[in-house]
Amino acid sequence: xxxxxxxxxxxxxxxxxxxxxxxxxxxxxxxxxxxxxxxxxxxxxxxxxxxxxxxxxxxxxxxxxxxxxxxxxxxxxxxxxxxxxxxxxxxxxxxxxxxxxxxxxxxxxxxxxxxxxxxxxxxxxxxxxxxxxxxxxxxxxxxxxxxxxxxxxxxxxxxxxxxxxxxxxxxxxxxxxxxxxxxxxxxxxxxxxxxxxxxxxxxxxxxxxxxxxxxxxxxxxxxxxxxxxxxxxxxxxxxxxxxxxxxxxxxxxxxxxxxxxxxxxxxxxxxxxxxxxxxxxxxxxxxxxxxxxxxxxxxxxxxxxxxxxxxxxxxxxxxxxxxxxxxxxxxxxxxxxxxxxxxxxxxxxxxxxxxxxxxxxxxxxxxxxxxxxxxxxxxxxxxx
Amino acid sequence: xxxxxxxxxxxxxxxxxxxxxxxxxxxxxxxxxxxxxxxxxxxxxxxxxxxxxxxxxxxxxxxxxxxxxxxxxxxxxxxxxxxxxxxxxxxxxxxxxxxxxxxxxxxxxxxxxxxxxxxxxxxxxxxxxxxxxxxxxxxxxxxxxxxxxxxxxxxxxxxxxxxxxxxxxxxxxxxxxxxxxxxxxxxxxxxxxxxxxxxxxxxxxxxxxxxxxxxxxxxxxxxxxxxxxxxxxxxxxxxxxxxxxxxxxxxxxxxxxx
Numbered sequence: 001x002x003x004x005x006x007x008x009x010x011x012x013x014x015x016x017x018x019x020x021x022x023x024x025x026x027x028x029x030x031x032x033x034x035x036x037x038x039x040x041x042x043x044x045x046x047x048x049x050x051x052x053x054x055x056x057x058x059x060x061x062x063x064x065x066x067x068x069x070x071x072x073x074x075x076x077x078x079x080x081x082x083x084x085x086x087x088x089x090x091x092x093x094x095x096x097x098x099x100x101x102x103x104x105x106x107x108x109x110x111x112x113x114x115x116x117x118x119x120x121x122x123x124x125x126x127x128x129x130x131x132x133x134x135x136x137x138x139x140x141x142x143x144x145x146x147x148x149x150x151x152x153x154x155x156x157x158x159x160x161x162x163x164x165x166x167x168x169x170x171x172x173x174x175x176x177x178x179x180x181x182x183x184x185x186x187x188x189x190x191x192x193x194x195x196x197x198x199x200x201x202x203x204x205x206x207x208x209x210x211x212x213x214x215x216x217x218x219x220x221x222x223x224x225x226x227x228x229x230x231x232x233x234x235x236x237x238x239x240x241x242x243x244x245x246x247x248x249x250x251x252x253x254x255x256x257x258x259x260x261x262x263x264x265x266x267x268x269x270x271x272x273x274x275x276x277x278x279x280x281x282x283x284x285x286x287x288x289x290x291x292x293x294x295x296x297x298x299x300x301x302x303x304x305x306x307x308x309x310x311x312x313x314x315x316x317x318x319x320x321x322x323x324x325x326x327x328x329x330x331x332x333x334x335x336x337x338x339x340x341x342x343x344x345x346x347x348x349x350x351x352x353x354x355x356x357x358x359x360x361x362x363x364x365x366x367x368x369x370x371x372x373x374x375x376x377x378x379x380x381x382x383x384x
Numbered sequence: 385x386x387x388x389x390x391x392x393x394x395x396x397x398x399x400x401x402x403x404x405x406x407x408x409x410x411x412x413x414x415x416x417x418x419x420x421x422x423x424x425x426x427x428x429x430x431x432x433x434x435x436x437x438x439x440x441x442x443x444x445x446x447x448x449x450x451x452x453x454x455x456x457x458x459x460x461x462x463x464x465x466x467x468x469x470x471x472x473x474x475x476x477x478x479x480x481x482x483x484x485x486x487x488x489x490x491x492x493x494x495x496x497x498x499x500x501x502x503x504x505x506x507x508x509x510x511x512x513x514x515x516x517x518x519x520x521x522x523x524x525x526x527x528x529x530x531x532x533x534x535x536x537x538x539x540x541x542x543x544x545x546x547x548x549x550x551x552x553x554x555x556x557x558x559x560x561x562x563x564x565x566x567x568x569x570x571x572x573x574x575x576x577x578x579x580x581x582x583x584x585x586x587x588x589x590x591x592x593x594x595x596x597x598x599x600x601x602x603x604x605x606x607x608x609x610x611x612x613x614x615x616x617x618x619x620x621x622x623x624x625x626x627x628x629x630x631x632x633x634x635x636x637x638x639x640x641x642x
Contacts (some may be wrong), residue, residue, distance in 0.1 A: 036500075070471035081610045176437040181452060184434050187427055189459040194420050201413035213417060220424055225462040241468050267540040271486045283467045284537040308557045313537035351556070 001028035002101040003065050005094035006161075007048065008168035009058040015045045019121045023112030024049065027081075035059070039106060042121055044065075045131040047084075055176075056165065059097060061086075066126055070109070071119050080115035082108045082122065101167025106368070154259050188224065195226050195323035215239060243297060245290035249273070250299040253313060257301070262318035263356075266291070266303075266311040268349065312352060323356060336367075338374050428470055435474040442475055446524035449477070453530060466533055484523060484531040487512050489540075492555035500604030501541075501556030502622035505529070528629055529540075537572060548572040558603040563596050568620065576609070576619040 011017060024040040026033050026049060035057075041048040047066075052059035067085040074080040085105045110118065189346075198217060219239045221228050222329045249269075256272060257264055264272075266287065291303040293312060300316045323346075330337055330345060343353035367374045441448050456463050456471075463471035464481050472478025491511045497502060509525055516523065527550060535542045541557030547569045554560060558569075565630035570585055571577035582593040599617050609617040 059407055060471065177441045177448060178451065180434055180438060181455060184430055184457045185459055187430055187567050188456075188461055191420070191427060192460045198413055198420065201416065203501060206539045213414060213521065216421075217417060218418055222468055223424065223470050224427075225456070225465045225471055226460065227462065227465075241466075245467060265533070265540055266538040267489050270538055271489055272533075274482060274486050279479065280473075281467055281479050281486075283472070283478060283482055284534050286466050286468065288537055305539065308541075308558050308559070309539045310541065 001026065001033055001103075001106055002096065003089045003093070003106075004049075004059040004061050004098065007046075007059075007060040007094075008053075008161075008164040009041075009048055010164065010168055011043060012045070015043050015243040018042045018044060018125060019118060021110065021112070021114040022052065023110065023114075025079075025109040027107035027109060027113055028101050029105060029107075030097070031103075032219055033097075035097075037111075041123060042118065044125060047122075050169050058168075063125055063131055064129075065089075069119065069126065071115070074115075079109045079111045080113070081110065081120050082115060084108065099312040128355070166228075180243075191224055192226055194330050195221060195224070199228075203352050242286070242289045243293055245286060246297055246299060247292040249287075249290055250294065250301050252276070253301060254315075257313065257315050257318075259347065261346040262315045263348055264313050264350065265352060266313065269313055310351070327356075336374050361368055414552050424465050428474075431470050439475055442477060443480070443521055446522055446527060447522075450526050452477075454630065464530070480521065481527070481531045481534065482526060484512070485535050487515055488528065488531055488553075489555070491515065492553070496556065497604075499621040500600075500606070501554060501558060502545075502605045502620065503553050503555070504622055505551040505553060507622075556603070558599075558605070563592070564600065567593075567596050567600070571618070572623060575623040576617040578615045578617055580615050 020039055020041045022039050024038055026035040035049060037050045038051045046060045046062050048060040065086050067087055069084045072081040072083055083105055218228060222239055270287055294301050294303055295341055301313050302316055304312050304314055327342060339354040340350055343350040461476055479588045491508060505525055509528060532542050532544060542556060543554035545554060545565050546553040552568060579590060579593045583590055606618045606620050609619055
């Protein structure tokens, strides 16, 4: 065990992780050592062991130290093991947990199995000796270039170790987070598969689903963030949540709408609502789905979609014809009107003014030049 | 338990159908639904555990967010679909991106008079960071792109146009087709483009080039410099760097257009 060195556990440049296994205990020759429960990592360059309970505790040995390995089968009450016979430690080895050892071999005990696969890959790496082709950053270069060996004062080692420990902490957090994330995703994937199966059955009517159950299903999909594959419903992707939201919006937007000429774009609404909420914000999709329910729920607002794709919320009392009629009056008085001017007059945003006028141009004649859009009363129509 | 008491006949018929399905070993949808409900509860617990350990990581680490998003996309899950989703509620990813959406909209709105609704991702990033202040969470360009993709759903014309090595973000519903995009990409190198350059690089007819440039002018995305030596230059404010740009009011902007 005296061939091991303390390490940050970070992989160096050029070093790749090959395999890892939890639940491994280390032996110095025949004797158990305090490293009894850890993750064993096999890389192209090293064998790394990291304590499962204390991630700070991490040791490694270069693969070049390994002479050969053999398997030791499991017995009653004994886990399967790999015995690794080692070269003597090199004089300029980095400090490790043991200064000396009376054994020239170590054992890796696989308490949670995994020994077979590990042995196979371990053998591969020792045979291929990939570390010789890819000299890694500042790893322990045991057999190479002794002149380049760095002579460091203890103080610097301490500082560097602290820096590495900090890096390792971040990295460790990430790699542990990543591991946990991968496991979580596996479970999420199962949910996705299950929901697809249910959706299929709904489509093919294998068993009857009530409307209530369909709504329940949709709320499950909403919770998981799975797109709704079933499209036979009447309320779009609406769930109870969206219906509630729609009612809230109706209350919340009444006054702002009146202040803005009775009409607001969905982006304006999105900002207004989320700024007001501060927390537990609505997603853009939440907003759209809620707005789609405004009319079905007979609320005093409605969602309108222009040809350009722009989506607006209007007061039900907002009448397109009246808007155009008043625009017409304004134009006749002043001769002509740009969208900007109209917007200022009515109190709505310029963008919407542009759209409204452009879409309802029956009564108005447009002059579309690089100077912008300008509307004139259509004398052809009105003076016939 | 009877879900629908429509009469003995209907009940019997249903029971028969159910029995037939069960016989064939087919699992009924409502059984699977019950199963899903249980699994959902379990998943929620797992996610809570994950959140208690790693929520900070997601908050602080943009790279981890990218990994997280990619994994979700791979399995077919959209963690940003709804504020009511588990991911959003427990990991707080929702609020992060939805608030970013608001900030993006506000920046684009504030600068629209200057650039016509086109802005580089870099400038957007800078402006958003400025607005967030120095104690806010770190925001990466990837974060911005994801927030923008979500904003598209609002129908307000948000678009992402690849130019040079980066992106132009469009925030108005101006119709920009392939021709416009290609001209924007051509203009990216110097911040402006001329009819002559379009002719020689893209081999277009003068008429086509002029039409595209005039559309950009009309939308306020391009400004015309008729005093340049040689032929008139069409400048894109979105592509102005710190070197060229200066604060300009909407009135000045109007006067700049002939």
